[in-house]
Amino acid sequence: MIYKDTKQVLTALHQISRLTMTGMSWEELARTILETVSVALSYDRVALYLLREGTTLLEGVINVGCQVSVKGLKYDLEKDDCVETRVVRLGEIIRIQKDVDDGLFSELDKRRNAALKRSNCVLVPVMSDHGVVGTMLADRSFRQEEISDEDIEILEIFCNQIGIGVGTRRLNAHNQRQINDLFKLQQISRQMSDVKHMGDLQQLIVSRGVQLSGAQAGWLLLNEGQGYKLTPVSEFAASAEDFHSFDVRSQLNESLVTGKVLFRPVAKISAAGESQQVGILSLPLLIGKREQGVLVLLYRELVPPVNLNIDLLKVFAVQADKAMERFIFNRTLIEDRDFRESILRSSPNAIITLNSALRITSHNRMTEEFFGSLKPDWRGSVFALLDSPPFRRALTEVAGRQQSSAQLEMCRTYASPCGNCDPLSGGEKIFLINVTSLGVAPDGDRGLLVLVQDHTEKRKTDLEVERMRRLASIGQLAAGIAHEIRNPLTGMNVSLDIISNELTDRPQVGKLIGGVVDELDRLENIVSSMLEFSRAGMLEKSWVDLKEVLAGWFPIFKEQARRDGVDAFLQMEGRILPAVHGDSEKLKQVIVNLGLNALDAVRESRGQVKITISLGNARGAGFAVVVNSETPPEQPWLWLKVIDSGPGMSREIVEKIYDPFFTTKNRGTGLGLSIVHNIIKEHGGHLVVESEPGQGSTFAVGLPAGEAQPRYQSAEDVQSNTYN
Numbered sequence: 001m002i003y004k005d006t007k008q009v010l011t012a013l014h015q016i017s018r019l020t021m022t023g024m025s026w027e028e029l030a031r032t033i034l035e036t037v038s039v040a041l042s043y044d045r046v047a048l049y050l051l052r053e054g055t056t057l058l059e060g061v062i063n064v065g066c067q068v069s070v071k072g073l074k075y076d077l078e079k080d081d082c083v084e085t086r087v088v089r090l091g092e093i094i095r096i097q098k099d100v101d102d103g104l105f106s107e108l109d110k111r112r113n114a115a116l117k118r119s120n121c122v123l124v125p126v127m128s129d130h131g132v133v134g135t136m137l138a139d140r141s142f143r144q145e146e147i148s149d150e151d152i153e154i155l156e157i158f159c160n161q162i163g164i165g166v167g168t169r170r171l172n173a174h175n176q177r178q179i180n181d182l183f184k185l186q187q188i189s190r191q192m193s194d195v196k197h198m199g200d201l202q203q204l205i206v207s208r209g210v211q212l213s214g215a216q217a218g219w220l221l222l223n224e225g226q227g228y229k230l231t232p233v234s235e236f237a238a239s240a241e242d243f244h245s246f247d248v249r250s251q252l253n254e255s256l257v258t259g260k261v262l263f264r265p266v267a268k269i270s271a272a273g274e275s276q277q278v279g280i281l282s283l284p285l286l287i288g289k290r291e292q293g294v295l296v297l298l299y300r301e302l303v304p305p306v307n308l309n310i311d312l313l314k315v316f317a318v319q320a321d322k323a324m325e326r327f328i329f330n331r332t333l334i335e336d337r338d339f340r341e342s343i344l345r346s347s348p349n350a351i352i353t354l355n356s357a358l359r360i361t362s363h364n365r366m367t368e369e370f371f372g373s374l375k376p377d378w379r380g381s382v383f384a385l386l387d388s389p390p391f392r393r394a395l396t397e398v399a400g401r402q403q404s405s406a407q408l409e410m411c412r413t414y415a416s417p418c419g420n421c422d423p424l425s426g427g428e429k430i431f432l433i434n435v436t437s438l439g440v441a442p443d444g445d446r447g448l449l450v451l452v453q454d455h456t457e458k459r460k461t462d463l464e465v466e467r468m469r470r471l472a473s474i475g476q477l478a479a480g481i482a483h484e485i486r487n488p489l490t491g492m493n494v495s496l497d498i499i500s501n502e503l504t505d506r507p508q509v510g511k512l513i514g515g516v517v518d519e520l521d522r523l524e525n526i527v528s529s530m531l532e533f534s535r536a537g538m539l540e541k542s543w544v545d546l547k548e549v550l551a552g553w554f555p556i557f558k559e560q561a562r563r564d565g566v567d568a569f570l571q572m573e574g575r576i577l578p579a580v581h582g583d584s585e586k587l588k589q590v591i592v593n594l595g596l597n598a599l600d601a602v603r604e605s606r607g608q609v610k611i612t613i614s615l616g617n618a619r620g621a622g623f624a625v626v627v628n629s630e631t632p633p634e635q636p637w638l639w640l641k642v643i644d645s646g647p648g649m650s651r652e653i654v655e656k657i658y659d660p661f662f663t664t665k666n667r668g669t670g671l672g673l674s675i676v677h678n679i680i681k682e683h684g685g686h687l688v689v690e691s692e693p694g695q696g697s698t699f700a701v702g703l704p705a706g707e708a709q710p711r712y713q714s715a716e717d718v719q720s721n722t723y724n
Helices: 006-019 026-040 083-090 107-116 149-194 198-213 249-258 310-346 365-371 389-399 456-502 507-534 546-563 584-602 672-682
Strands: 045-051 057-064 074-076 094-097 120-128 131-139 217-222 231-236 262-269 275-287 291-299 350-354 360-363 405-413 428-440 446-454 541-544 567-572 580-583 608-616 637-644 686-691 697-704 721-723
Touching: 006 026, 006 149, 026 045, 026 057, 026 149, 045 083, 057 083, 057 131, 074 083, 083 094, 083 120, 083 131, 120 149, 131 149, 149 198, 149 310, 198 217, 198 231, 198 291, 198 310, 249 262, 249 275, 249 291, 275 310, 291 310, 350 365, 365 446, 389 405, 389 428, 389 446, 428 456, 456 507, 541 584, 546 567, 546 584, 546 608, 546 637, 580 584, 580 697, 584 608, 584 637, 584 672, 584 697, 672 686
Parallel strands: 567 608
Antiparallel strands: 045 057, 045 131, 057 074, 094 120, 120 131, 217 231, 217 291, 262 275, 275 291, 350 360, 350 446, 405 428, 428 446, 541 580, 567 721, 608 637, 637 697, 686 697
16 A cells, blocks of 8 residues: 555545535536546546536546546447446446457547556446446556555545535535526526416416426327317417327327326427428316316427426426416406496386495496486495385395395485486485395305395386386276266257247246256367367478467467466577477367466466477486386477476375376366376377475476477577477
């Protein structure tokens, strides 16, 4: 042994052991180790060969004390036969001595020995936990000193230290790669979470899959519910047509069935019929356990790349699965939400949700229209909108699970009417209310759903239908009664005239007969009214100028009012108004009846009657009425208003004024307004009334006018003409 003592060897071993734990680069560490071995163990030159991780390639890493560098020299364990590869393959120690061959050396060895002048050296395997990872060559060819067994034993100790260092470095590198891969996966997962469109997500999955796997191109195939046929939905660095040039059907089916990642060589057939071998990797996907898919990756190599991390790709596949599943789920939620919101927006009813404290938690747009302008401070409390003992009882019983739902009707009168509230009804709304339970929320709160339907117009329509049905029945009865009564009345009148002529000498009896004749005349008027009431639909229509009708009738009416001490006014727009297609005589009858009713209402108080006519639309000039869906919104309407300052009427009376034979006059027939109502309906118009006790009454008649747009007069004439 050439060492003076073991202290030098132990010091060198300690130094190498310490260096393997430092953070210096591998090249610096290897050079330091070789220099330590060369100096401490007295070798002329030392060289290190290591296996490239995951391959059969043995590479020269670094050398010390040799003029010819071994760095860059490469040997393939499967193809090259030399002492370096044999040491690694067999794990044996091989000596090279001058003039000693024993058939050990190959031609490659002989060339290498001659080039490196190796005549006294030894090659020792470098071992790690995973086996032989390389070899170290220690040479004393220049010194020509013997390399003893003891020397080799010490070299083995140093090689073991080098093996530990190599293993540690590779383990650290592997761990660092895993950390980097996990970091990449985290970034990719974040990127996939930020994508807003499925197409972009699919493109991202393909591109990131290609990058992670080191592939040259890739495709994403999905089975989108069309049988079991996989269809390319996205690609990267290739086209869908390129994919169809590979026969990979069996590989994809096997990958889907087994759930395994498969790598196989596949022939690519070009359009010219040329064949090219490539590697195809199939990575199965299972999106929400509903749709199947495969990520297909293309490689130029026919075997899996050394750095291909299958576990990493499997984790990536799981992330891709979850991202697409999450996207589909979120899209479904959004579609469901939009669908529900569209239903809520389009619902003609007010929909309100309450929590267990009976506070409003949500409402739809129609709630705003129902209540927004009626109660500006309603938000938060449902009782600001709807409040009655039955309503509170219904909320309590449904919330307390005494019953699953409750329904009630409520009439509410608001101080200020809104856009969809009829001002002629004094701000009154009729609501049909349904209260149901929403179940128990995750926080244990039991919510309520309040559905409010506006039945105001429906109630009016129902009343109108009932009135029309009743009028039709009464009309038939009236026609029969009038026909049967009129003939006897005529005979009675003739008989009374004869008796009156025979009893001229008895004036007292003649006076009584005159009274009977007057009552018979009254009966005749009632019968005439009944016949008029029964003649529905008998119209002689033509184009009627209502302004002309009013202008011809009003002077007579004004004089009659003057005699009763009543002031009468007629106000008409100065512009030319469109004509009305209707029966001129019946429309005049409407005007006369409404005018005389107004005159009767103000006769005792000697008040005033004002009559106006103006142009508007189907919703009226300040009146909200039911509009026929077939009425064009641009259709002009004429609105005639008869306004009196009389005592007004209660709501109960207003609801009965169109009933036949209902009258508040001492000698009235009770058929005037019924006839007016029928005439207006026959003309497709509207008749509405606004009246309150002590506030007078307003009767408004709306009639659809001609289709032509009204022609306006000069600016000087566009003003009200008032007859006083």
